[in-house]
Amino acid sequence: MMERSYRNLEIELTKMESLYALFQNNVKLTEYLSGLYANDLEMAYNYKKEISPTFTYAYIGNQLLDKITVYKNNPEVPIVSAEIEDIDHYADPGHEDDVKKLPPSKGMWTFEPGTAVTKLPTIRYIHKMYNDSFTRELGLFQLTLNDGLIKQFFQTLQSKGDVWHIVLDDNKRVIFQDTEPILNDTDLELIFAAVPDSGVKTFYMKKHSYLVNAAKIKHWNLVMLEISPTDEALNIRKEIGWSVAVGLLLLLLLSALYFMMASSFAMRIIRFSRHMKRVVDPRHAYYPDTSESDEIGFLITNYNAMMHRVEELTHAVTQTEQLKQEAEIKMLQAQIKPHFLYNTLETMRMLALMKGDDEVADIGLKLGKLLRYSLSKTKDETTLFEELEHVQDYVDIHLSRMGERLEMVMNVHGAHAMELRCPRFILQPLVENSLLHGIEKIRGKGKISLDLWDHAHEVVIRLSDNGAGMDEQRLTIIQDVLAGKLPQEQIPFSGGIGLYNVNERIKAFFGGHSGMMITSHEGQGTVIEIKLVKRRGEQSA
Structure with missing residues (x-):
């Protein structure tokens, strides 16, 4: 001090x-x-x-x-x-x-x-x-x-008990002391001999009866002394010793407590890690120790939740595999029905030919082709040639029913376009719409025209009829749905959903720049124009 x-x-x-x-x-x-x-x-x-x-x-x-x-x-x-x-x-x-x-x-x-x-x-x-x-x-x-x-100098020392403060000058003269004189000339000589030229020093005097703290203030040429009996110093040391002992005891207690807590945490983690190493089946992966609410308890709770989720997912995968197997069995069973139907139609066609009824035989042949094209599950895409052939078979069956009330005209400008790959059923649903919602609603002769143009980067198909057409409100709704401005769920009538599905399949196959547009006038008919953008490798010079 x-x-x-x-x-x-x-x-x-x-x-x-x-x-x-x-x-x-x-x-x-x-x-x-x-x-x-x-x-x-x-x-x-x-x-x-x-x-x-x-x-x-x-x-x-x-x-x-x-x-x-x-x-x-x-x-x-x-x-x-x-x-x-x-x-x-x-x-x-x-x-x-x-x-x-x-x-x-x-x-x-x-x-x-x-x-x-x-x-x-x-x-x-x-x-x-x-x-x-x-x-x-x-x-x-x-x-x-x-x-x-x-005063501030001596107060900073914070001394307790019987302590004397003394100030000496260079002539070994006492110029201040706060108690009765306790130093004689011999004591002063000994003190001056022990005091350094500047700074502080601590030493004993009178056979270790007194402890002296001395400071030489060079600026003033004064010596500041604090003298205390040795027993007071020993009492202070004893107090310090007791404080150190109490501090060490507390340190030992805290160390023991820390060791117990650390051991508890470590053992819980070790048991948990051993459990995880033994886990083989997720159904037996639950860890029962979830009573604690500390970080380890939180970890175990989340681990159990994860194992529960794994078990749920495993069960879901098992169910999915079972459903998949059942679906494959049902698909095999369903394949028996089309084959039976094809064989029956072929038998009917052969009987018609044997009896000389060529028209019935021709209808049976085309109906069989339609069914094979419709029920085939081996491929999702075809060529424009096969799609147009399918449309022709479909119209021929209706011609046998409607006779002279129906006329179908098909013009192809560019034979190379017949090899273009396309999704199935992009034309037949449109022709069906023309028949059901256009031609059959008029009394006179109905005419359907299908024109195809092969350009360098795209194929354009125009399907037109002279049917009943549609009013402006109905046309606007269909146009908005095809343009993506209105969701198809808001179509309030039949016929529009089929057009929407065909348009989406065309865009998905040929790209977003492909699609179809529709125009119509009530009492005059409807025109649908389809644009199929060719992909790289299919473009012609």
Whole structure:
């Protein structure tokens, strides 16, 4: 603690010494001390504005200051405040010669003993004042400290019990002690022999009866002593020993508690990891230890939830496999029915031929082809040639029923387009719409025209009829659905859903730039135009 008090005192002294620069660098103060003001009014104005605030700032920032005094050398300069005095009033017995020898860059600390040995000495700091060029002395700058600095030094030691504080000067003279005298001349000699030139030192005296903490204050040439009986020091050490013992005991208890907690966590983690290594079947993967609500309990709870989810997914996969097997069996069973139907139609066609009924035989042949094309599950795409052939078979069956009431005209401009790959059933549903919603609703002869043009990058198919057509509201709804402006679920009538499905299949197969457009006039018929954009490799020159 003595070292700490010594360092704090050094800091405070350095802080006090720095105040000199604040006043020396005040230009208005040096001008005032030099007598450069032309009249008293100018001098009083500058003192109040520039000089007096410097004194105020120094007092406010340093509570250990008792007084700041500037002694002026020029007797003709008027005294304007209590802080300014003539140099003749300066008195510091025993230090006048040392003050006169001070260089411009150095100040000096002095002390004046108190009126009694129980009174703390008065500490002062003195430095010469110069003009701006440091060529002429203007006076003396003096700081007088109150007794708070020395009191603060001893209070920082935080000593307890019977402790004596003593201040000695370089002449081994006691200038302060807070109790009755306890040191004789021999003791003083021993202390001075042990005290260093500067800094602090701790040692025993009088056969280890007393413990001495000494600090040599080089600035003041004073020795600060704290003397305490050895038994007091031993009591302090005993208290410290008990404190250390209690601290060690608490440390051992906390270490044991920490070890128990860590062991508990570690054992739970080890048991959990062993359980995970033994898991083979997810149905037996649940870990029963979920009673704790700490991080490990949270981990186990989430692990059990994950195992439950794995079991659910495993069960779902098993069910999916079973359903898949059942679907394959049903598909095999369903294949028997089309074959039976094909064989029956072929038998009917052969009987018709044997009886000479060629028309019935032809209808049976085309119906069989339609069924094979419709019920085939081996392929989802075909060629335009096969799609047009399927349309022709479909129309021929209706021609046998409707006779001269129906006419079908098909024109292909570009045979190369017949090889273009396309989805099945993109034309037959449109022809069926023309028959059901167009031709059959008029009394006269119905005509369906299918024209195909093969261009370099696309194939255009136009399907037109002279049927009943559709009103403007119905047409607008269908056009909005085909353009994606209206969901197909909002179609309030039949027929539009089939057109939507065909359009979506065309876009999915040929790309978004493909599709179909529809125009219609009520009582005049309907025109559907399909654009199939060719893919790379199918384009013609």
